[in-house]
Amino acid sequence: MADEALYEFLHSELVGYVTEKSAKENKKDDLSALEYMGFSSGYRIIERLTKERPRFNDELDTVKFICTDLWSTIYKKQIDNLRTNHQGVYVLHDCAFRFLSKLSSGRQYLESAPKYVAFTCGLIRGALANLGIKCLVTAEVQNMPGCKFHIQVQRS
Amino acid sequence: MTVHNFYMFDRYGQLLFYAEWNRLRQSGITREEEAKLMYGMLFSIKSFVSRISPLDNTSGSREGFHCYRTSKYALHYMETPTGLKLVLNTDNVAVNVHELLKQIYSQVYVEYVVKNPLCNLSEPIKSDLFEAQLDAVVKQSHVFTSKPT
Amino acid sequence: MSRQGARLDAKKVNSELFTLTYGTLVSQLLKDYENVDEVNKQLERMGYNIGIRLIEDFLARTGSGRCYDFKDTAEKIQAGFRIFLGVSPTISNWGPGGDEFSLIFESNPLTEFVELPDHCLNLKYCNILAGVLRGACEMVQMEVTSWFVQDQLKGDNVTELRVKFIKRLEDAIPAGED
Numbered sequence: 001m002a003d004e005a006l007y008e009f010l011h012s013e014l015v016g017y018v019t020e021k022s023a024k025e026n027k028k029d030d031l032s033a034l035e036y037m038g039f040s041s042g043y044r045i046i047e048r049l050t051k052e053r054p055r056f057n058d059e060l061d062t063v064k065f066i067c068t069d070l071w072s073t074i075y076k077k078q079i080d081n082l083r084t085n086h087q088g089v090y091v092l093h094d095c096a097f098r099f100l101s102k103l104s105s106g107r108q109y110l111e112s113a114p115k116y117v118a119f120t121c122g123l124i125r126g127a128l129a130n131l132g133i134k135c136l137v138t139a140e141v142q143n144m145p146g147c148k149f150h151i152q153v154q155r156s
Numbered sequence: 157m158t159v160h161n162f163y164m165f166d167r168y169g170q171l172l173f174y175a176e177w178n179r180l181r182q183s184g185i186t187r188e189e190e191a192k193l194m195y196g197m198l199f200s201i202k203s204f205v206s207r208i209s210p211l212d213n214t215s216g217s218r219e220g221f222h223c224y225r226t227s228k229y230a231l232h233y234m235e236t237p238t239g240l241k242l243v244l245n246t247d248n249v250a251v252n253v254h255e256l257l258k259q260i261y262s263q264v265y266v267e268y269v270v271k272n273p274l275c276n277l278s279e280p281i282k283s284d285l286f287e288a289q290l291d292a293v294v295k296q297s298h299v300f301t302s303k304p305t
Numbered sequence: 306m307s308r309q310g311a312r313l314d315a316k317k318v319n320s321e322l323f324t325l326t327y328g329t330l331v332s333q334l335l336k337d338y339e340n341v342d343e344v345n346k347q348l349e350r351m352g353y354n355i356g357i358r359l360i361e362d363f364l365a366r367t368g369s370g371r372c373y374d375f376k377d378t379a380e381k382i383q384a385g386f387r388i389f390l391g392v393s394p395t396i397s398n399w400g401p402g403g404d405e406f407s408l409i410f411e412s413n414p415l416t417e418f419v420e421l422p423d424h425c426l427n428l429k430y431c432n433i434l435a436g437v438l439r440g441a442c443e444m445v446q447m448e449v450t451s452w453f454v455q456d457q458l459k460g461d462n463v464t465e466l467r468v469k470f471i472k473r474l475e476d477a478i479p480a481g482e483d
Contacts, residue, residue, distance in 0.1 A: 005271065009271075012273035102271040102272045102285075103273075103274055103283075104283070104284065104285050106285075108284045108285070109283075
């Protein structure tokens with residue numbers, strides 16, 4: 001699909017803008033604005049994805065939806081592996097994450113990887129927030145283009 | 157059939173990338189000088205081709221030059237409308253090399269340089285992934301089937 | 306609707322995601338800059354960065370050669386909108402010198418869910434498009450400039466982007482040649 005390329009370019013501009021700005025303000029790699037833009041996009045897009053389907057049974061069911069339907073729609077493949085400790089921690093492993101797959105296959109440019117996963121951390125957090133799950137999302141990249149997203153549900 | 161080496165220049169004549177496979181002889185000058193000679197030759201041959209053309213040349217001279225052939229090897233050339241120049245030296249029995257050049261442009265350069273925000277388009281290409289993909293595409297090509305005999 | 310049905314809608318969802326993400330970018334910029342003109346400039350600059358890369362994807366995809374004339378350019382720009390944004394603007398209002406035309410958009414995917422707040426009336430919400438055109442054309446040795454003449458977000462019936470040819474940029478000549 002042609003518009004995929006356009007979305008990747010737009011995403012790169014978001015990353016470029018936020019990192020340039022944080023460099024200018026001498027805040028080293030402050031990616032919070034990127035995470036926030038991901039959050040708003042995720043919060044809103046999940047409505048479009050879920051409007052036709054029945055309510056989720058539980059938290060795991062919801063996270064599974066993120067791994068399958070949301071991921072294959074937005075990231076063009078499903079999450080390869082989902083692990084959970086059944087106490088609110090979920091690890092989503094994507095072996096070939098879309099925003100890293102053109103960058104490197106290995107450790108070259110590894111230092112730049114956090115910039116290209118921050119938006120998506122926000123997107124996951126936003127999507128789950130709209131489905132009633134409050135959480136923290138971080139990402140871990142050891143070997144590109146693979147990425148592990150850690151979701152930690154916050155229970156009050 | 158075989159592929160010897162590959163050069164890629166930007167529209168300002170800067171060498172963006174060089175790779176070689178079965179290159180049996182070096183030119184004896186630095187890569188930098190060699191690239192300068194190559195670019196100068198391409199530039200001259202293009203303007204010659206266009207000036208000497210006996211036909212109405214409204215479609216421009218840029219697509220005019222495709223290859224030259226010696227008794228031992230052939231140089232294949234492709235230029236995109238953005239002024240990117242791709243050069244592939246092969247033995248002189250290789251066919252459809254232009255298809256391979258197009259494939260390198262659209263499946264390797266566009267995918268792994270243009271779509272890699274960490275690659276600055278006006279600097280020589282440093283991406284390992286680009287290099288690996290280029291190598292794979294060339295080696296999978298029918299043009300690259302055996303070592304020269 | 307079945308889950309299968311929801312999946313088939315991927316194209317629409319992605320186009321909406323693009324629109325939403327662009328929207329969050331614009332609001333981020335409005336937060337970061339007090340001055341709307343600065344936001345317009347920033348959007349144009351981002352568009353330029355996208356344009357210089359997008360043109361290569363366009364060329365690889367379509368296999369197009371160089372433009373014969375500015376009419377040809379206009380048609381290729383129109384094709385680009387079709388490929389990347391799924392809209393077909395109409396080409397019209399050619400200037401007498403043939404160096405200026407308008408792209409008329411009946412609908413614009415960038416603005417699908419947008420309403421401009423009153424304090425942003427000078428915001429050129431879609432200014433990124435002007436930058437994309439400048440960047441893409443520059444890469445094929447053409448300097449163009451473009452600006453919005455009408456904007457649906459400001460109550461006009463259509464959105465009109467005016468594109469003007471400035472000059473052809475020449476190839477670099479290698480040292481020692483003339």
